[in-house]
Amino acid sequence: MSITLYNTATRRKEPFTPLDPNNVRMYVCGPTVYDRAHLGNARPVLIFDVLYRLLRHEYGADAVTYVRNFTDVDDRINETAQKRKQAGATGSLEDLIRERSDETIGWYHADMDALGALRPTHEPRATEYIDQMIAMSQQLINDGFAYAKDGHVLFRVRKYDDYGKLSGRSVDDMIAGARVEVAPYKEDPMDFVLWKPSDDDLPGWDSPWGRGRPGWHIECSAMADELLWKLPREKGLLSQEALAHPHTFDIHGGGNDLTFPHHENEIAQSKCVHQGSEYAQVWMHNEMLQVEGKKMSKSLGNFFTVRDLLDQGVPGEVIRFVMLSTHYRKPMDWTETKANIAELKLLEWHSEIKTHARLEDVNANCVSNEIVEALSNDLDTHNALKHLDDQVKTAGNASEKYQQLANDMQFLGLLSREMFSATGFFWVDADSLLSTDEQQLIAELIDARSTAKALKDFQRADEIREILLSAGVTLTDSRGGTTYKVEGVFDPSKLEALE
Numbered sequence: 001m002s003i004t005l006y007n008t009a010t011r012r013k014e015p016f017t018p019l020d021p022n023n024v025r026m027y028v029c030g031p032t033v034y035d036r037a038h039l040g041n042a043r044p045v046l047i048f049d050v051l052y053r054l055l056r057h058e059y060g061a062d063a064v065t066y067v068r069n070f071t072d073v074d075d076r077i078n079e080t081a082q083k084r085k086q087a088g089a090t091g092s093l094e095d096l097i098r099e100r101s102d103e104t105i106g107w108y109h110a111d112m113d114a115l116g117a118l119r120p121t122h123e124p125r126a127t128e129y130i131d132q133m134i135a136m137s138q139q140l141i142n143d144g145f146a147y148a149k150d151g152h153v154l155f156r157v158r159k160y161d162d163y164g165k166l167s168g169r170s171v172d173d174m175i176a177g178a179r180v181e182v183a184p185y186k187e188d189p190m191d192f193v194l195w196k197p198s199d200d201d202l203p204g205w206d207s208p209w210g211r212g213r214p215g216w217h218i219e220c221s222a223m224a225d226e227l228l229w230k231l232p233r234e235k236g237l238l239s240q241e242a243l244a245h246p247h248t249f250d251i252h253g254g255g256n257d258l259t260f261p262h263h264e265n266e267i268a269q270s271k272c273v274h275q276g277s278e279y280a281q282v283w284m285h286n287e288m289l290q291v292e293g294k295k296m297s298k299s300l301g302n303f304f305t306v307r308d309l310l311d312q313g314v315p316g317e318v319i320r321f322v323m324l325s326t327h328y329r330k331p332m333d334w335t336e337t338k339a340n341i342a343e344l345k346l347l348e349w350h351s352e353i354k355t356h357a358r359l360e361d362v363n364a365n366c367v368s369n370e371i372v373e374a375l376s377n378d379l380d381t382h383n384a385l386k387h388l389d390d391q392v393k394t395a396g397n398a399s400e401k402y403q404q405l406a407n408d409m410q411f412l413g414l415l416s417r418e419m420f421s422a423t424g425f426f427w428v429d430a431d432s433l434l435s436t437d438e439q440q441l442i443a444e445l446i447d448a449r450s451t452a453k454a455l456k457d458f459q460r461a462d463e464i465r466e467i468l469l470s471a472g473v474t475l476t477d478s479r480g481g482t483t484y485k486v487e488g489v490f491d492p493s494k495l496e497a498l499e
């Protein structure tokens, strides 16, 4: 089946042809890790997760490389670290900054895992690619596309003729419309920062222009090139066709709030530093999640976090369902009514699957053609969900239809342990991050605990629960049985304490 995707760069839907079908390469701009992700931040994660699943289905699970970065150079991270230092926290400012980023990345993983998003192949942190950013900036200076002034390095926007092409604006329109900063170190107000100086209270790295830190745009250009071009090329993974398009990969994604200036700047600096490169062939942008017609954002204060919803008891699959029910190129609102309808639907589907299908046989690879077809049409998730709904309505007692429903839901990341337990079922999800051996070990311990409880040996039952907890496994008992969750990292060595 051929996949068609809307390309922001050409403003039309196009058949998707990767440069190398054995090595499909995608980059998506990830979060700035200064605080919990709000619900809007989850939209690109879920949209590009569906695309990732579709590409893996079409080209093979090992044939797709998905990179999503963590921006861990940011004034808001620094602020938190400085506050902690003033409040007496021990460690250097760098340590405290790292601590804040680690903490935020941990939350991000927990929240996005709960939404059923697969982890990307690589999740680079900007601070681990500073050398590459310095090298790119230096090259741009050498070639006349950038200049250094007062500890800053700036990109000469007027040197790149196609600037504004992605977002369809002229440089003059952009100056009129955007809040471009006029500064004494700039030749032209449109020029943007590749490098800026850091004073002693800020994190910094040594560079030819003094101690400083990178600008945001150069981070993505450097990480994308490193992980989607240099690394696979060095490993000898790229086909002749891919090698004939140097420094170029297939898909670049992000929210449409990033089209200008972030993506425009990424293109300008990447194409100028690597002459002949196309950077990304397809540009995909999701529309915004809104609150009463306005973009949900931290700065407007009109936000709630993914964690807020999960803590209120909204299952991750419900959030996922609501998000996928609107096409990614349309703005959408989160409403309680939508969440309630999604929850009822998912509970009904789980209960039907429980009655009619065999969970042991669920296989996401056997997803139905209709689902693949809908998603291949520029990720029509709305129609994919509608297809599932129609299937349930006409399934009657036909068990194979429910088996198919289960396969399709597994493919879309909508099968849920919690929902099976809510309908009185115990099931360890096949997509779990644990190996089969680890799953079996946990299942045996849960059985041993049930036996201990049945024998009224509560001390033993509690001991098993405590030890599992120390290994990162939390148990939940309900009418239907016991389910478990792994929070953070599973540490099987802790289980050795059990005799």
Ligand code: AMP
Pocket (backbone or CB within 6 Å): 029, 030, 031, 032, 040, 041, 042, 043, 044, 254, 255, 256, 257, 258, 286, 287, 288, 289, 290, 295, 296, 297
């Ligand atoms: P940030 O951490 O603000 O750079 O955002 C991380 C990702 O979330 C980017 O791809 C943004 O485009 C996206 N994003 C931010 N706000 C929203 C929103 N309200 N709706 C959809 N996507 C958003």
Ligand code: ZN
Pocket (backbone or CB within 6 Å): 028, 029, 030, 220, 262
């Ligand atoms: Zn980016």
